[in-house]
Amino acid sequence: MKRKITIQPKLKIFDIFKSIDNGTYKCSKYIYKSGRFSLYKIIKIIQSKKNIKKIYIPNFICREVLEGISAFKLDIIFYNVNRDLYPDFSALRNHMCNNSLFLVVNYFGIRSNWDEINKLKFEYNLTVIEDNSHSLTIESQYELGVNGDFSFNSLRKIIPVLSGSEILVNNSDYSINYNYKKRFIDKNEFIYYFRRYLSIFSFLRNKSTKNHSKEIVKSEYADMFSYNMTQSNKYPLDTLQQKRMSNFKSWNMYLKNKDIAFFDIDLSSLSKFVPYAFPCYVEDEYSVDKWMKWGKIHNISIIKWPKFPSNIDLDSLNPCFKHVLLFPVNHEFDISEILN
Numbered sequence: 001m002k003r004k005i006t007i008q009p010k011l012k013i014f015d016i017f018k019s020i021d022n023g024t025y026k027c028s029k030y031i032y033k034s035g036r037f038s039l040y041k042i043i044k045i046i047q048s049k050k051n052i053k054k055i056y057i058p059n060f061i062c063r064e065v066l067e068g069i070s071a072f073k074l075d076i077i078f079y080n081v082n083r084d085l086y087p088d089f090s091a092l093r094n095h096m097c098n099n100s101l102f103l104v105v106n107y108f109g110i111r112s113n114w115d116e117i118n119k120l121k122f123e124y125n126l127t128v129i130e131d132n133s134h135s136l137t138i139e140s141q142y143e144l145g146v147n148g149d150f151s152f153n154s155l156r157k158i159i160p161v162l163s164g165s166e167i168l169v170n171n172s173d174y175s176i177n178y179n180y181k182k183r184f185i186d187k188n189e190f191i192y193y194f195r196r197y198l199s200i201f202s203f204l205r206n207k208s209t210k211n212h213s214k215e216i217v218k219s220e221y222a223d224m225f226s227y228n229m230t231q232s233n234k235y236p237l238d239t240l241q242q243k244r245m246s247n248f249k250s251w252n253m254y255l256k257n258k259d260i261a262f263f264d265i266d267l268s269s270l271s272k273f274v275p276y277a278f279p280c281y282v283e284d285e286y287s288v289d290k291w292m293k294w295g296k297i298h299n300i301s302i303i304k305w306p307k308f309p310s311n312i313d314l315d316s317l318n319p320c321f322k323h324v325l326l327f328p329v330n331h332e333f334d335i336s337e338i339l340n
Contacts, residue, residue, distance in 0.1 A: 025136060025234060025235040025236070025237035025240075026233070026234045026235075027155065027164070027166055027230035027231065027235075028137070028166045028167070028168055029178065029231070030166060030167040030168070030169075030176055030178050031155075031164050031165070031166060031180070031221065031222045031226075031227055031230050031231070032152075032164075032165050032167060032220055032221060032222065033163050033164070033165065033183075033219060033220060033221055033222050033223075034154065034163060034164075034165050035064075035065075035068070035131075035133040035152055035153065035154040035165045036064055036065070036067045036068040037068065037165065037220060038068070038152035038153075038165040038166075038167050039065065039068030039069065039103075039129070039131070039152060040068040040069070040071060041167060041176075041220070042129055042150045042152060042167060043055075043068070043069065043072055043074075043101065043129075044072075045150075045174055045176065046101065046127055046149075046150075046174070047072065049173065049174065050099070050127065051099075052074070052099060052100060052101055052127065053073075053074065053075055053100075054074065054075045054076075054077055054097050054100040054101065055069065055074045055075070055076055055077070055100065055101035055102075055103060056077050056078075056079050056092070056096070056100060056101065056102045056103065057069075057076055057077070057078055057079070057103045058078070058079055058080075058081045058087065058103070058104075058105055059078040059079065059080060059081065059312055059313075059316065059317060059321075060081045060105075060107075060306070060317070060318075060321045061078075061105070061306060061308070061309065061312075062305070062306035062307055062308075063306070063307050063308060063309040063310070064307075065103075065131070065309075066309045074101070076311075077095075077100075078312060078313075079091065079092050080316075080318065081318070081321070082264075082318070083263055083264045083318065083320050084113075084263065084264040084265065085107040085108075085110055085112070085263055085264075085265065086112055086113040086116070087104065087112070087113070087116075087117070089113075089116050089120060092120065093120070093123075096120065096123075096124050096126075097124070098124050098125050099124075099125050099126075100124065100126055100127075101126070101127050101128075101129060102117075102120070102121065102126040102127070102128045102129070103128075103129045103131055104117055104128060104129070104130055104131065104147075104148060105131040105133075105134075106130065106131065106132050106134060106135060106144055107134060107279070108134045108135075108275050108276050108277055108278075108279045108326070109134045109135035109144070109244075109273050109274050109275040109276050110265060110270065110273065110275070111142060111143070111144060111273070112147075114143075114147045117147070118147075127149050128147075128148040128149050128150075129148050129149065129150050129151070129152075130144075130145060130147050130148030130150065130151035130152075131151075131152065132144050132145045132151050132152065132153045133152065133153050133154035133157065133165070134154075134157065134275070134276035134277075135153065135158070135273065135274045135275070135276065136153060136155075136158055136159075136235075136237065136240075136274050137151070137153060137166060137168060138237075138272065138273070138274065140272060141271065141272075142270070142271055142272045142273055144273070144274075145166075145168050146168065146170055147170070148170060149169075149170055149171035149174070150167065150168065150169055150170065150171070150174070151166075151167070151168045151170065152165050152166065152167050152168075153165055153166050155226075155230065156192070156193065156226075157276055158240065158274060158276070159235050159240075161222070161225075161226035161229055161230065162185050162189045162190065162192075162193050162222075162223055162225065162226045163185075163189045163222045163223050163226045164222040164226045164227070164230055165222075166230075180221050180227060181220070181221055182221075182224040182227075183219055183221055183222070183223050183224060184223060184224065185223045185225065186219075186223070189223060237274070239331065240274055240331050241272055241273065241274050243329075243331035243334070244273075244274055244275050244329045244330075244331050245270070245272070245273065245274075245275065246334070246335070246336065247278075247328075247329035247330070247331070247333065247334070247335040247336075248275045248278050248329050249267065250335040250336040250339060251278035251327045251329065251335060252267065252278065253336075254335075254339045255278075255280060255327070259282065259287060260280045260281070260282055260291075260325070261280060261281050261282070261283075261320065262280050263279060263280070263281070263320065275329050276326070276329075277303065277305075277326035277327060277328060277329055278326065278327040278328075278329055279305075279324060279325075279326055280324070280325055280327070281320050281321070281322075281323050281324045281325065282323045282325060283323065284323060285323065287323065288304055288323050288325065291325055292304065300327070300328065301328055302325055302326065302327055302328075303325070303326040304323070304324065304325060304326075305324050305325075305326050306324070
């Protein structure tokens with residue numbers, strides 16, 4: 001009988017309140033409630049100094065990103081992304097406007113092509129925002145979060161907190177006036193955290209119709225439990241990196257002979273990174289359904305990503321971005337042992 005694969009964390013409610021010891025990663029002091037709010041805050045700071053009218057955003061993007069932009073009167077221009085998950089620089093140079101905002105995503109924790117981005121930045125006097133919400137800030141030879149004029153992440157995608165997003169200011173022309181105010185956990189944060197443990201929370205999350213774009217400015221900061229964790233704990237970055245990298249490569253080996261296509265990612269160049277998930281893509285919705293059913297049977301949380309904004313022209317997308325699947329690389333597990 002074929003062994004059932006199980007990748008489902010045990011319910012450990014108090015993980016969100018206790019320390020993680022012997023680590024090397026400490027969060028920055030600028031901790032806000034979410035990546036969406038951090039992006040809103042960054043744009044607000046930039047606009048206080050510059051009269052910027054346009055923002056360039058990749059068309060391979062989740063609709064939640066636009067919730068941080070909708071409060072501003074900005075002309076949103078979507079740009080193409082290639083199979084290597086880098087911006088299409090040739091196409092950008094054909095229509096790039098001076099003195100614009102440029103949002104760049106380190107997809108799934110994979111470093112974008114920052115050499116070319118910096119060339120573009122200086123050619124067109126761009127202010128660059130680094131969306132590092134699929135990873136943590138890593139100041140090493142594999143730099144993440146320190147490339148754009150500003151960067152932000154989403155801590156709860158990697159570490160056990162209910163809310164939290166770091167803003168890093170990498171341009172000395174800007175600064176943040178920060179005065180943390182205590183806030184209790186809200187219902188949506190509670191549902192988001194426990195959705196992977198109990199099916200009822202996934203159901204509630206899927207049924208939620210709350211308009212986050214209207215709620216984004218009602219509170220700024222992470223809940224007080226998550227904030228205290230980010231300021232007092234040193235998270236085990238080396239362990240997170242090692243386990244998530246290993247699981248990323250295990251999925252690459254397991255899926256390479258299946259009816260799944262890979263992005264043009266050079267795994268040998270990824271010496272150290274903290275991936276959010278293993279990305280791949282299939283041809284059509286039938287294949288999506290097949291793999292989602294496979295995930296349910298084996299208790300594996302496969303995600304179809306992203307939920308595109310309504311104003312994206314899906315016909316203009318590279319076909320590889322229309323049916324993207326993300327396989328989990330959670331550091332609680334050794335995927336190679338589970339799949340063998």
